[in-house]
Amino acid sequence: MSLSLVIPEKNMRYPSEDINESTILTIVNNERKKVVPSSSTILNPLISVRNLNVFIQKNHILKNVNLDLPNKAITCIIGPSGCGKTTLLKTFNRLLENSSEIKITGEVLVDGENIHDRNIDVTHIRKKMGLLSQRPCPLPMSIYDNIAYGPKIHGIRNKRKLDVIVKKYLSAAGLWEEVKDRLNAPANRLSIGQQQRLCLARGLAVEPQVILGDEATSSLDPISSKTIEELFVHLKEDYSIALVTHTLRQAQRIADHIVFMYLGEVVESGPAAEVFNNPKEKLTREYLSGYFS
Amino acid sequence: MxxxxxxxxxxxxxxxxxxxxxxxxxxxxxxxxxxxxxxxxxSAPILNEHSLWSMLSSSSWRPFKGEFGFYPFIMGTLWVTIIAIVIALPLCLLSGIYLSEYAHPFIKRLVDPMIDILAGIPPVVYGVWGVLVVVPFIGDKIAPHFVEYSAGYSVLAGGIVLAIMIVPLIISILTEIFASVPKELRDASLSVGATKWQTIKFVILRKSTPGIFAAVVLAISRAFGETIAVLMVCGNISQVPHSVFDSGYPLPALIANNYGEMMSLPLYDSALMLAALILFVIILIFNAVSRIILVRIERRFAL
CATH class of the missing domain: 1.20.5 (Single alpha-helices involved in coiled-coils or other helix-helix interfaces)
Structure with missing residues (x-):
């Protein structure tokens, strides 16, 4: 085992309040290992949230959220309805700002960049993250154009290059074999499950680092959602995946890391096995046992 | 019970x-x-006397001699309507997009009722304003640059007045249409890194194509039939306009100006009825054709 001291990277500021009395130093195999509260035990987190507060029309939706999302793993954000899961997800790619009367304080660092930095280009942030919404939402164009949309927008005009991209990402979403003969058909003639995979492929086509899923399987039939889940498990080798989910079973099946939220606060976060088998907080325990939902 | x-x-x-x-x-x-x-x-009496085609294609309107050519009036109607749409459509599209996509809610709250007020102004008021402002402006400022003489009473004046009258109608329909585009669709486009303008251009306008088309059809139907405001500024000379600065005489103006007068002339009243019938049929065919096109568009793109 190599040195596993969590060293804050250059651009990542770890406010001191993160390292409090529960910070323990342990010696493992003669190596120093620093154990900090669960939210900070992740090596090289791709997304770090620091003291994030979000107000929508004066309602305090997210309250002082501190969070690290691991790279190349699936993080499931769970919690009862209205706890701010979706808001948190939408803060990541700054889609939230399109609604009115939003106030955001705190920092969200994606790959070391503060996404709310004045000098940062919003499209650059969004390009880093593929979003999969609750209901599949194909653009009103052909299957081919849906995938080529992102790359075209970012300046790829060469038809042959686009062909390659379309094939690559339709294959990645497991859709190529099903649609290769009707690439020019309107995308909304596909079945709902196929549409959702198309949307996934569309997101992947701009080569993001993160995939955000907002209850991405909740409107799908069981077989389609299984396909999507399998895709997620497959994709986590290359992407960091954050999923908001209402189904605990789904989280149990695919999550590597769990974030449990309640009333706008992160109650508990940690490796999936730990949170599911041995939740530290009473609220988490109650939620997991179906005491409330 | x-x-x-x-x-x-x-x-x-x-x-x-x-x-x-x-x-x-x-x-x-x-x-x-x-x-x-x-x-x-x-209009049967006149149809028995003259062939329909000869009346539609003839340019001579001499009721005293029994010559009834409708061609100038049909052309007058088309000129005024096309000018109005050409002016109004880009204006409405851009302001509709601004209002529904960019405008601060406060501005929207301010502008929406104003548009409704514009839509509610009686046509005759637009007509008077056209005579007082648009006609002299064209006659004195614009026309001299292009043609030797124009009094200002022209199909352009009619088109401008008509455009201003249909703008509120089109804008309010368009903002409704843009608002009906689901937010998820915008999010989907934005989340691959598209800018707002790209999203509008490639997604929202595309999704709204049938709606925009329907709005234009409605506006054109309205423009075809608009009478009083156009009548006041168009010049009402029965000639086929050759430039936008020429006077024209649209069908509705013909009917409104002459019905009830000179009814003693043989076939005159029948001729005016035929004018009304032509207008009726034009609008009917136009609506039918555009409905077919609309269905085609929707099926083609599966919107």
Missing amino acids: SLADHTRYRIFKDILARNIMFGLTVFSLLLAVIIGLGLYFK
């Missing part, structure tokens, strides 16, 4: 209500047919 009676009474009322509403619907549909037939029978 027993329970069974009460139930029977309720069901009777239900059936009665349904039948009354059905009857009223049929009546309002019949009205269109009745008007069409009435116009046809009223």
Whole structure:
């Protein structure tokens, strides 16, 4: 085992309040290992949230959220309805700002960049993250154009290059074999499950680092959602995946890391096995046992 | 009243209500047919005298000599309508996009009622304003740059006044249409890194194509029939306009100006009825064709 001291990277500021009395130093195999509260035990987190507060029309939706999302793993954000899961997800790619009367304080660092930095280009942030919404939402164009949309927008005009991209990402979403003969058909003639995979492929086509899923399987039939889940498990080798989910079973099946939220606060976060088998907080325990939902 | 009676009474009322509403619907549909037939029978005398095609293609309008050529009037109507749409559509599209996509809610709250007020101004007021402002402006400022002489009373003046009249209509329909584009669709486009303008251009406008088309059809139908405001600024000379600075004489103006006068002339009243019938048929065909095109667009792109 190599040195596993969590060293804050250059651009990542770890406010001191993160390292409090529960910070323990342990010696493992003669190596120093620093154990900090669960939210900070992740090596090289791709997304770090620091003291994030979000107000929508004066309602305090997210309250002082501190969070690290691991790279190349699936993080499931769970919690009862209205706890701010979706808001948190939408803060990541700054889609939230399109609604009115939003106030955001705190920092969200994606790959070391503060996404709310004045000098940062919003499209650059969004390009880093593929979003999969609750209901599949194909653009009103052909299957081919849906995938080529992102790359075209970012300046790829060469038809042959686009062909390659379309094939690559339709294959990645497991859709190529099903649609290769009707690439020019309107995308909304596909079945709902196929549409959702198309949307996934569309997101992947701009080569993001993160995939955000907002209850991405909740409107799908069981077989389609299984396909999507399998895709997620497959994709986590290359992407960091954050999923908001209402189904605990789904989280149990695919999550590597769990974030449990309640009333706008992160109650508990940690490796999936730990949170599911041995939740530290009473609220988490109650939620997991179906005491409330 | 027993329970069974009460139930029977309720069901009777239900059936009665349904039948009354059905009857009223049929009546309002019949009205269109009745008007069409009435116009046809009223214009039958002139149709017996002259061939329809010769009247449609002839340019000479000399009721005293029994010559009734409708070509100038049809062309006058088309010129005014096309000019109006060409002016109004880009304006409406851009301001509609601004209002629904960019404008601060406060601005929207301010502008929306103003547009409704614009839509509610009586046409004659627009007509007077056209005579006082648009006509002299064209006659003194614009026309001299292009043609030797124009009094200002022209199809351009008619087109401008008409454009201003249909702008509020189109804008309010367009903002409705843009608002009906689901937010998820915008999010989907934005989340691959598209800018707002790219999203509008490639997604929202595309999704709204059938709606925009329908709005234009509605506006054109309105423009075809608009009478008083156009009549006041168009010059009303029965000639085929060759430039936008020429006077024109649209069909509705012809009817409104002459009906009830000189009725002693043979066939005159029948000729005016035929003008009305032509207008009626143009609007009917136009609406039918655009409906077919609309269905095609929707099917083609599966919007």
